Amino acid sequence: MNGDVQEKQGNTGLYIILGALLGALTGAGAGYLLTKRIEEGEDLQLSAGDGIKIGGSIIALLRQMSTLGK
Secondary structure: OHHHHHHHHHHHHHHHHHHHHHHHHHHHHHHHHHHHHHHOOOOOOOOHHHHHHHHHHHHHHHHHHHOOOO
């Protein structure tokens, strides 16, 4: 039983690193897509409402991810 706890604690760092890498790749991909749109001459117009929608979507995604192991 004690071995299970140590194994879970040992995996915690791995999960944090994997999550950080996934977040970095996602952010880099979003930045790449935005710069491509700007290079093609398209105006980048984000309103406050768009920012709130994006933030809400991120919170919903994180909430769903937190319930994956349950």
